Amino acid sequence: MALDVLDTQTSEEQLLQVNQALSSGMFVHVRQMLHHMACADVAFLLESSPTKTRMVLWQMVDHDQQGEILEELPEDVKDSLISQMSAESLASATAGMDTDDLAYILRSLPDSVYQEVLQSMDTQDRHRVEQALSYPDDTAGSLMNTDTVAIRPDISVDVILRYLRIRGELPEATDTLYVVDKRDKLLGGVAITTLLTCDPNITIKKLMNQELEAIPVDMEDSKVSMLFERHDWVSAPVIDNDGKLLGRITIDDVVDVIREDAEHSMLSMAGMEDDVDTFGPVFKSTLRRSLWLTVNLFAALLAASVSSMFEGTLEQFATIAILMTIVPSMGGVAGNQTLALVIRGLALGHIGDSNARWLIGKELAIGFLNGLIWALLIFVVVWLWKGEVSFAILISGAMLVNLTVAGLAGAAIPLLLKKLNIDPALAGGMALTTITDVIGLFAFLGLATLVLL
Amino acid sequence: MALDVLDTQTSEEQLLQVNQALSSGMFVHVRQMLHHMACADVAFLLESSPTKTRMVLWQMVDHDQQGEILEELPEDVKDSLISQMSAESLASATAGMDTDDLAYILRSLPDSVYQEVLQSMDTQDRHRVEQALSYPDDTAGSLMNTDTVAIRPDISVDVILRYLRIRGELPEATDTLYVVDKRDKLLGGVAITTLLTCDPNITIKKLMNQELEAIPVDMEDSKVSMLFERHDWVSAPVIDNDGKLLGRITIDDVVDVIREDAEHSMLSMAGMEDDVDTFGPVFKSTLRRSLWLTVNLFAALLAASVSSMFEGTLEQFATIAILMTIVPSMGGVAGNQTLALVIRGLALGHIGDSNARWLIGKELAIGFLNGLIWALLIFVVVWLWKGEVSFAILISGAMLVNLTVAGLAGAAIPLLLKKLNIDPALAGGMALTTITDVIGLFAFLGLATLVLL
Numbered sequence: 001m002a003l004d005v006l007d008t009q010t011s012e013e014q015l016l017q018v019n020q021a022l023s024s025g026m027f028v029h030v031r032q033m034l035h036h037m038a039c040a041d042v043a044f045l046l047e048s049s050p051t052k053t054r055m056v057l058w059q060m061v062d063h064d065q066q067g068e069i070l071e072e073l074p075e076d077v078k079d080s081l082i083s084q085m086s087a088e089s090l091a092s093a094t095a096g097m098d099t100d101d102l103a104y105i106l107r108s109l110p111d112s113v114y115q116e117v118l119q120s121m122d123t124q125d126r127h128r129v130e131q132a133l134s135y136p137d138d139t140a141g142s143l144m145n146t147d148t149v150a151i152r153p154d155i156s157v158d159v160i161l162r163y164l165r166i167r168g169e170l171p172e173a174t175d176t177l178y179v180v181d182k183r184d185k186l187l188g189g190v191a192i193t194t195l196l197t198c199d200p201n202i203t204i205k206k207l208m209n210q211e212l213e214a215i216p217v218d219m220e221d222s223k224v225s226m227l228f229e230r231h232d233w234v235s236a237p238v239i240d241n242d243g244k245l246l247g248r249i250t251i252d253d254v255v256d257v258i259r260e261d262a263e264h265s266m267l268s269m270a271g272m273e274d275d276v277d278t279f280g281p282v283f284k285s286t287l288r289r290s291l292w293l294t295v296n297l298f299a300a301l302l303a304a305s306v307s308s309m310f311e312g313t314l315e316q317f318a319t320i321a322i323l324m325t326i327v328p329s330m331g332g333v334a335g336n337q338t339l340a341l342v343i344r345g346l347a348l349g350h351i352g353d354s355n356a357r358w359l360i361g362k363e364l365a366i367g368f369l370n371g372l373i374w375a376l377l378i379f380v381v382v383w384l385w386k387g388e389v390s391f392a393i394l395i396s397g398a399m400l401v402n403l404t405v406a407g408l409a410g411a412a413i414p415l416l417l418k419k420l421n422i423d424p425a426l427a428g429g430m431a432l433t434t435i436t437d438v439i440g441l442f443a444f445l446g447l448a449t450l451v452l453l
Numbered sequence: 454m455a456l457d458v459l460d461t462q463t464s465e466e467q468l469l470q471v472n473q474a475l476s477s478g479m480f481v482h483v484r485q486m487l488h489h490m491a492c493a494d495v496a497f498l499l500e501s502s503p504t505k506t507r508m509v510l511w512q513m514v515d516h517d518q519q520g521e522i523l524e525e526l527p528e529d530v531k532d533s534l535i536s537q538m539s540a541e542s543l544a545s546a547t548a549g550m551d552t553d554d555l556a557y558i559l560r561s562l563p564d565s566v567y568q569e570v571l572q573s574m575d576t577q578d579r580h581r582v583e584q585a586l587s588y589p590d591d592t593a594g595s596l597m598n599t600d601t602v603a604i605r606p607d608i609s610v611d612v613i614l615r616y617l618r619i620r621g622e623l624p625e626a627t628d629t630l631y632v633v634d635k636r637d638k639l640l641g642g643v644a645i646t647t648l649l650t651c652d653p654n655i656t657i658k659k660l661m662n663q664e665l666e667a668i669p670v671d672m673e674d675s676k677v678s679m680l681f682e683r684h685d686w687v688s689a690p691v692i693d694n695d696g697k698l699l700g701r702i703t704i705d706d707v708v709d710v711i712r713e714d715a716e717h718s719m720l721s722m723a724g725m726e727d728d729v730d731t732f733g734p735v736f737k738s739t740l741r742r743s744l745w746l747t748v749n750l751f752a753a754l755l756a757a758s759v760s761s762m763f764e765g766t767l768e769q770f771a772t773i774a775i776l777m778t779i780v781p782s783m784g785g786v787a788g789n790q791t792l793a794l795v796i797r798g799l800a801l802g803h804i805g806d807s808n809a810r811w812l813i814g815k816e817l818a819i820g821f822l823n824g825l826i827w828a829l830l831i832f833v834v835v836w837l838w839k840g841e842v843s844f845a846i847l848i849s850g851a852m853l854v855n856l857t858v859a860g861l862a863g864a865a866i867p868l869l870l871k872k873l874n875i876d877p878a879l880a881g882g883m884a885l886t887t888i889t890d891v892i893g894l895f896a897f898l899g900l901a902t903l904v905l906l
Contacts, residue, residue, distance in 0.1 A: 015805055015807050015808075016805070016806065016807045019807045019808075038684075040683040040684055040685075041683070043683075044683060044802075044803075047803055048802075048803040048804070048805070048807075048808060049808065050808065050811050050815070072683070161649065164649045164650050165649070165650055165651070165652075167650065168650050169646070169650060170646040170649070170650060172685070173628075173685070173687055174646055175626075175628065175687070192645060192646060192649060193622070193623040193627055193645060195649065196614065196617045196618070196623070196645060196648065196649065197617050197618055197620065197621050197622060197623060198618070199618075228708075229705075229708055229709075229712070230493040230494070230496075230497065230525075231491075231493055232493075232625070232626070232705035234626055234628070234687050234704065251687065251704050251708075252682075252685035255681075255682055255704075255708060255711060256682075258708060258711060258712055258715075259682070259711055259715060262711075262712060262715030262716055262719070263715055263797060265716075265719050266715065266718050266719035266722065266793060266796075266797065267793050267794070267797065269719065269722070269723070269793075270722070270789045270790055270792065270793030271786060271789070271790050272790050272793055272794060278794055278795075278797070278798040278803055278804070278812070279803075279808070279811075279812070279815075282815055282818045282819055282822065283822070285815075285819050286819050286822045286823060286826075289787070289790050289819070289823070290823070290826065292786060292790065293783060293786055293787060293823065293827060296782060296783060296786040297779075297783065297827070297830065297831070297834075299782070300778065300779040300782040300783060301779065301834065303778055303779075303782070304775050304776055304778060304779055307774065307775040307778070308775045311771045311772075311775065312771075314767075314771040314774045314775065315771040318764045318765075318767040318768040318774075319764075321760065321767045321771075321774035321777070322757050322760040322761045322764065322767065323757055324774070324778075325753065325756055325757060325760070325777075325778060325781075325890075326750075326753040326754065326756075326757055328778075329749060329752070329753040329756070329890075330746060330749060330750065330753060333724060333745060333746055333749040334742070334746060336723045336724070337723055337724050337725050337742050337745065339723065340719060340720050340722075340723030340725050341720070341725060341729060341731055342731075343719075344716060344719065344720065344731070345731040349497075349501075350497075350500055350501040350731055350732075351501070351731070352468055352469070352501070353469065354468050354469045354472045354501075355468075355472075355501060355502070355503065355732070358503050358732075359731070359732070362503070362732075362735055362738075365735045366735055366738050366739050366742070369735065369736075369739045370739055370742070370743070370746065373739075373743065374746060374750070377750065378750070381750075381754065437778075437782075
């Protein structure tokens with residue numbers, strides 16, 4: 001058989017084919033297509049389908065594939081499928097699942113189903129899962145699998161090689177065997193590539209990497225992903241406070257964390273929760289988005305009440321009303337540029353106490369420079385448009401003030417929120433726009449009132 | 454020696470210590486600290502430092518570490534350091550670098566330096582790099598390394614094991630040996646864990662995975678990262694059109710692509726380029742941000758010219774001027790929520806021709822539902838605030854129109870931009886806000902003019 005060269009259109013085409021078959025009611029055909037697809041591809045198909053189609057497809061999936069498919073799905077989609085499954089089908093689907101994924105699913109089950117699933121497992125598995133359930137979400141423990149291969153330091157490579165041959169298959173993404181003492185304390189690691197290339201008579205003790213870095217089980221998951229990224233790890237051992245080997249984290253789970261963290265910043269800045277399901281139902285989606293719109297309504301009313309303070313000016317000069325949205329708009333964009341940069345810097349750990357002040361100073365300088373440039377431009381534009389120099393002076397003064405404030409606020413707000421333990425990606429954008437709107441209106445309408453009245 | 458348990462504060466503390474030592478002028482001490490730090494940590498430190506400090510630190514880095522540190526840095530920072538280096542130090546720094554990183558650096562050099570660096574390499578390396586340079590940026594070829602270990606199908610595992618022992622060390626993140634025929638055509642792969650656990654007398658042909666998926670050298674890099682994510686690969690072979698093995702891509706390079714793609718969406722939506730340097734110089738930063746502000750100035754002027762069309766209404770009713778910013782503001786937020794969701798769906802490949810229409814319909818429905826909710830709320834608020842029911846009716850009518858349009862535009866704009874091959878993350882936000890501003894003002898001021906005048 002020839003090698004399977006990947007067609008870049010495959011998944012898009014599969015999606016189309018399955019949808020066509022579904023809408024023509026060719027259910028037997030769909031069932032066959034699903035049967036022949038890789039679990040990861042079925043997961044992709046489910047994730048890309050509207051809620052109703054998703055449920056129909058899920059009914060057609062082979063029962064022994066369901067577990068592996070669930071492992072591949074994002075949380076929101078996983079939850080919606082699990083909630084429709086009976087205790088028995090859940091128990092059979094979860095058999096043989098990785099401990100971290102199994103623990104996630106068990107966490108979201110009602111108590112009765114939970115017990116039933118637990119009962120269906122053998123003692124060793126049940127013990128492992130109960131262990132996994134004891135680690136809080138978003139820590140190294142919740143990312144960890146217990147499928148490590150541990151060896152002793154005082155035996156020779158030759159013995160290990162024979163042991164591995166008897167043992168048979170190694171867990172996926174195994175790149176290191178961990179060396180432990182009698183009490184399971186982690187002493188070091190031996191890369192399996194080293195086992196292949198070294199002299200078989202040497203003992204593990206002489207071969208092992210004692211500098212192997214281990215991850216404490218309570219480390220935050222985003223810290224874990226940063227370490228994987230920085231050190232290009234494929235897997236890393238996880239230990240408890242006494243240095244005892246508990247399990248290992250593999251790069252595929254870390255990739256999910258990296259993706260989620262990065263998406264979190266983007267979606268939160270737009271006022272969306274990050275586990276939101278693109279194809280979820282309308283009412284649920286509407287409700288989930290309303291919080292942000294509520295907050296924005298208050299922000300917009302605050303801005304309107306600023307304008308309201310200058311009602312007299314607005315009554316006399318319609319031109320002022322026409323021009324008054326320009327300065328807040330420019331401030332919002334300039335401030336958001338700074339904000340996005342600082343939020344990314346915070347997420348990557350680049351910004352800390354040692355350089356925060358420098359950064360605020362830099363962004364303030366950029367804000368002032370921006371202010372000068374755009375004040376000049378808007379002066380020319382408004383002068384040409386309205387033909388009156390007083391309006392042009394007013395708006396360019398307000399522009400300088402607001403863009404300077406925008407630079408300062410764009411840098412200072414996320415740093416401040418971080419200090420207060422509030423997620424800067426979530427609250428930063430709204431706080432910033434409120435400030436640039438209020439200051440922008442205040443500066444322009446205030447100046448206008450002082451000068452014109 | 455005990456195992457190195459990671460302190461989660463390490464890099465933050467290192468940053469602080471180096472900065473303190475620098476500012477007290479203890480340069481010898483700093484040089485020593487840098488000497489003892491891992492290359493990845495030095496890279497992190499450089500990335501987290503203001504431009505001037507970065508240059509001072511770079512002078513102090515051991516010359517034989519410079520290559521590895523450059524490999525770890527993001528493009529903008531890498532470029533700024535390279536531009537300061539002499540041809541000789543570049544040549545020595547790049548010796549032994551991975552082909553993909555080396556190709557990146559060579560691409561950004563002036564011709565004379567480029568030739569000098571090429572001359573300093575041995576024939577085989579030079580050939581490899583010239584090959585790597587021939588692949589366009591953002592394709593599988595540019596991510597690829599040529600450090601594959603290839604074997605023949607007709608020999609036994611035992612022979613391979615002896616060969617590997619003679620060969621010594623394997624390239625980093627090697628999890629599969631590739632099986633090729635005489636003409637380097639890829640036939641399959643053997644996981645190195647399989648080599649450890651199988652019967653040594655078996656031939657490679659019987660053992661190899663013929664279903665091994667290979668990546669065509671011209672595949673887009675974001676497609677490559679999607680495949681790695683979906684199939685949990687650690688490495689994958691890269692082939693040309695004839696199925697010839699060219700090299701391999703490893704997960705560490707793919708993680709960078711995933712991170713960059715996800716950050717790209719977030720930063721572009723805020724109007725920033727994604728290789729922007731958080732600690733770059735003020736003037737350069739100001740210039741790079743001005744494009745977006747220019748575009749926004751036009752958008753803001755367009756909105757102002759809409760208001761200008763209703764100058765008569767604004768002259769007579771200052772209240773209308775005060776309330777006119779609320780509807781565009783709500784439309785912008787609602788539209789951006791949809792936009793962020795659709796942009797993420799497009800980036801993950803979840804949205805295609807088969808479900809685009811469904812999605813637009815769903816978002817339109819959410820927009821209308823949102824419109825009803827917020828129209829009702831703003832009606833109550835404005836009635837209570839201004840005490841006049843006519844203003845309240847006007848603003849709630851405009852709100853319903855604008856939020857429905859926002860839902861439609863938030864979904865349709867990115868899909869349309871994607872069809873036109875324009876990056877939706879970059880252009881989507883500005884296009885959306887322009888539409889919600891213009892429609893919001895038009896609806897409110899238009900209704901007011903019809904009803905009140």
